[in-house]
Amino acid sequence: MEKRLWWRLGAVLLLVPALLCGSGCKQGAVKNKTSEKKVELMKEPYKNEEFATGTYVQVLIYDKGHGDADFKVVKDQLNELAAKFEVYEQGESEFDKINAQAGIQPVKVSNITFKLAKALEKYAKSSKGEYNPTVGVMTQLWHIGFSNGQVPSDELVKATLDKVDYKDIVIDDKNQTVFLKKKGMMIEADGIGKGFIAEQLLKTLKKQGVTTAVVNLGGHAYTMGKNPNHKDGFWEVGIANPQLGENQDSPLVGVLMSGHTSFNTTNNYGRYLKAGDKVYSHLFDTKTGYPIETDLLSVTMVGYNPTYDDAYSNVLMNMGLEKGMKYVNDHDELDAVFVTKNKEVHISKHIPGEFELLDKTFKVVEGVAKD
Template sequence: MKKLMLGVIALLLAITPLSACGQTSTATKTTKTPVTVKEPYEDTQFLMGTVVTIRVYDKGKKAALDRSFDRVKQLANEVTVNEKGSEVDAVNAQAGKKAVKVTPAVYRLIKYAKAYSDRSQGAFDLAIGPITSLWHIGFPDARKPSQAEISARLPLVNYRDVTLNDAKQTVYLKRPGMALDLGGIAKGFITDEVVKVLKRNGVTTAIVDLGGNIYVLGHSPKQKNADWTVGIQDPKKARGTAIGTVPASNKTVVTSGIYERKLVVNGHTYSHLMDPKSGYPYENNLMGVSIVTKKSVDGDALSTATFDKGLAGGMTFIEKTHYADAIFITKDKKVYVSSGLKKDFKLFKDSGYTLATLK
């Protein structure tokens, strides 16, 4: 399961704002069209163990950057595991003892994670904490645990044992030793919250990048109603190296892959993407999955769930999810695209990858 420093796993997507160098300034007597600028107001900060970049293209909206980063920091402090004062840590500390009241935003995040755990039948499991903390891939103390250690903790991974109380806004983990790890969904949730902040501050055109969770707000400034162009990360190369592109406006693109964070033991590479059923990293033919949808929190959860199901099962799952599409990249360098993206996805000729179709 994904893990930022709360567990971060999504690969950074290359984004190409082909329209980031235009300007519109039309207005009428009754309605003013937002004015965009050639060079966006931009800030980049290292938060939650990843690089966060926000670009705002609306003239006079520079202050929205600070407010957006304030929201990122606030939520990161509340949901990060092993962070002093974290609400998620407080919930985990009281596992098997008592319910813990959390803030409305954290409760919404946990409730959403529980719902997706249900919907995916545990392919995404918010209670994966005992396993991710055991391996701790991506951290200096990462190691391959023994089978005995994994077997002892696996029974604690069960989203059904997470009890929520809407009236009291409390979270209760039924068994001692249970632990939430929201790294597989937190970045998406925070991305969506940043978009809300931008909209409340009158921003109509922006790019939000939370370590690979990309959200493009509005249309590209180059011309009226033009889409942005978002690159799909090559999972075997450095961040920002794309194998192809998709057009998007008011949408998010979220990528999960096995090469971003890993552990090598006796020549075998283990990814940070954990299977809640086996307690080991996934071992299938998938190398990367990119989800295109309207809400980044959906993209996060779906990218994890599809990894669990593999190529064929993941594609079937996505085709039944009418609000999202996906691009699957396999270890033999083939690219499979869901039906909703077949006309829009453009594979670079020199990418070294080939388009393929499931039989």
């Protein structure tokens, strides 16, 4: 059996054969006969790792002759996007400026920030608020995932409720402005930001002449081209064990073998707050101002559109197993793997036979998995 290395990214893990080398190493290559240009793909990719946009970013390139120059372009783009999208305490990003002018006046933004703002509004509307980018005031109050995270008073929680409404986002196409109607409102990209950024990076790599690559952003994996190490071109993606601090029989619940290009996991173990015996999710019920109560530990969206899939992994997590599974099975464009708190794995009907269970303390109770 070929040795595989598990690159643990907190949620989704790309399974890569052998050891990955740095961007300057040379590897054996395989020819891509389907391309008009001569393309040589390596079995072991060039690799680059950065910490940007508030998360761990890993880029793998399989095209021979690419590497350092492409990684520099990607790094520069990451820094540029971080400067525009991240919500800083210094108030320097374009999103900070939008939030600072909430209830006061519209803010003119750059083309890329405007494009992201429109995506935020689009998926908030299509999910009827299950994904809500105006939740920023709640995330700031609780600060879940940070060292100073704490459970706020009920009075403070209730004070956030009237400041969280995606219908209060005003997008002006003519003037390219974004406006939040109420003072104190905060918009944030958390929830679709990783998918959106991945789309931009993959487009950039394609312009650089790269045909086959993987972008890992904080536990989400996005691919371009076909896996040169699999006869069908499928990618092997491991779904991490989502138990919080418990002894784990395997770092993975299982492996998904798929021809999809976008793998997004929303979970309760990447960012959470533990207060006494209670664990609070970083996702919020915007009707109550408190973290969601769900029967799920994680949801992995499997698809072809990074931004869409990122948004809907959050939507499905908010919905819970029963409602979420029904929603996925009713939409042919959606595929997902649900992992529940009672250690059950539920696989949507559109991806039968592609999931291999590794940790036998879990069990597949819905959908088809490999024996």
